[in-house]
Amino acid sequence: MYLATTGRTDAPPRTSGAGRRVPGTVLALGAVSLVTDVSSEMVTAVLPLYLVLGLGLSPLQFGFLDGMFNGATALVRLLGGRLADRGGRHKRVAGTGYLLSALSRLGLLLAGGATAGIAAALAADRLGKGIRTAPRDALISLSGPPETLGRSFGVHRAMDTTGALLGPLAAFAVLRATTDAYDAVFAVSFCAGLLGVLLLAVYVPATSGAVPVPVTPRPRTALRDPAFRRILCATALLGAATIGDSFLYLLLQRGLDLPTALFPLLPLGPAAGYLLLAVPVGRIADRTGRRLPFLLGHAALLGAYALLLAPLAWPTAIAVLALLGIFYAATDGVLMALAGPLLPVRGRAGGLAVLQTGQALARLLGAAGFGAAWTLWGQRPALWMAGLALAGALAAAWRVLPAPAPAREAS
């Protein structure tokens, strides 16, 4: 049994047949993410309905509740990274995050109609999500040799996406079976969340064999490393030239005059592409260096913008969705694999957190900017601007990113 052999903390990272096997820790974390994503996407799918229809909140209040915590997650993420780095407590910090999110479903269940209770539950969920991401990615990057990280992240992200795809289906099944008993969705989601925590506790080794590094007097902060700074800079630049998926879907929906009922299905396209491509792209990234796939992924996004400028028909729409899938497959895990090995072991979670937060904030800025441009000048000029910005950012990133893949030399 594959999983059962992986929990041994004393075992060195598997290097035999490095081309074949994915470290057990990665599979275990992938399973945790899969189950957790089923749990969280179930709730995400029904929450607006529950709040507005079940509890009679106005959409404005719902937007307020939902948006309230989004900004805070960025800071919590940095905190999670920091905590994990102190004494290599990745597993414990990540586990706390997963547990918090699982318990938040129980909170939704028990809150009944009380808005304060619901707000608290949503806050706990966001807090958990913020805390766990950086330590989890650090665990993945510490679990194997640097030259196979692309594939490791590919496998993890593919499993993660599988969970995200299954979640809404599970919610749909529960709502169908119970004729809209939202509490049943929360109960099932809670059980799935607990299973995720349990899988983490049982199958993920405490410090994945990487932390027996001698205690350095003062861990270098990631920002001191010029190579890391360049990655952060390029990521932020590219992130700020991203217009946000919701806008892309909106453009597609308007272009095709798609019935609103089908609208929630649009994100399934890129998710499926991501799922299929995450592993192969990760492998390619391991072989060619992660810089090129990362940049090409953004080029795919640029292609999607360009297609949206052309008159829309079904084939172009499908191509846009496919390009978006390629974009995610070639950038999300690949970026972690690119930056991970550059970071010192004891500062890895913190460094990845800085990178993820930087990217998230830059994307927020990009989406807000696009929204403003759309409102001020209309759809086409805004899209042109976004395309030019992305092309510029790509050219800049090409120069800024540390040239030939440093996977082997670093760390």
Added chain:
Amino acid sequence: MKAGHPRLAVVVIAVLLLAGGSLGYVLHARHRERPPQQAVADASFTLDEPGLYFRDSATGRVARLPARGGPRVTGGPSCDRFYAAGERALCLRKLPGLPARTRALVLDRRLREVRAVTVPGIPNRARVSASGHLVSWTAFAVGDSYATSGFSTRTSVLDLRTGYLIKSIEGIPLTIGGARHHAPDVNYWGVTFARDDNRFYATVSTRGRTHLVEGDLRNWSARALRENVECPSLSPDNTRIAFKKKVSGDPRSPWRLYVLDLAGKREHPLAESHSVDDQAAWLDDATVAYALPGREGRASDLWSVPADGTGKPRLLAPGGSSPVAVR
């Protein structure tokens, strides 16, 4: 390999327990007592008796407070939103499951189904013109802006004389401040019809602002009259509009009920000091009714207040929403 077995056993047991718990809860939820979602009106419950009709939140069905006094009569159809006028009633019902869909049922005075339309979204506003010839409803479309969890609205108008259905009035040529307005973000909600069965008022939101629009169905045009008006409701004599006005940036209590005099263009606040998120309904030319979040754990309560800004709010029906006076 051996060391893995106890662990595997723990996981298998946990999976069985958690799966069993989930299944148990789902089965429990499936069989427990809850208001039927698809109930039709009892044969004895019709619109022939004058009174205040509303949605009873305990049962989810339409109920009546008789005009001549007396206890609440239940037994209407189950609706999430209800309105009636002339010969017709409109009942909006959310269909179970995902994605959210709304069934708009047009009913006659005996509350039998005349026509039914299914649209995507969550039921939100319902109106029938005084003659009963025109009906309009609004549904929240979830997912138009996927990441920001915002809502957008879809407002339909159905002409029962011709059977012609406008699924979304978004395409109506709109004039704001004398200029044609083109924007991708226009959202309409809360239609109210004038007596001539042609003119209507509604809210349009675009570029972060809400406007009162006056629409003309025959000429298929709409123009914005003034800002910061939501969910208009035309008085029976067609001279005034009750609406909710955004008076505060505080998302917990943003709105206040106002009445606008269409001739003098003057507006005044009503005596209700709570934030009202509802399309008010005129009980007569001097009184409006509306729902507020309920006390003591009820989903909502029905209140009324004089339309001239004087007096005090009066509790009409605890546990009620969607008020409409039927004569």
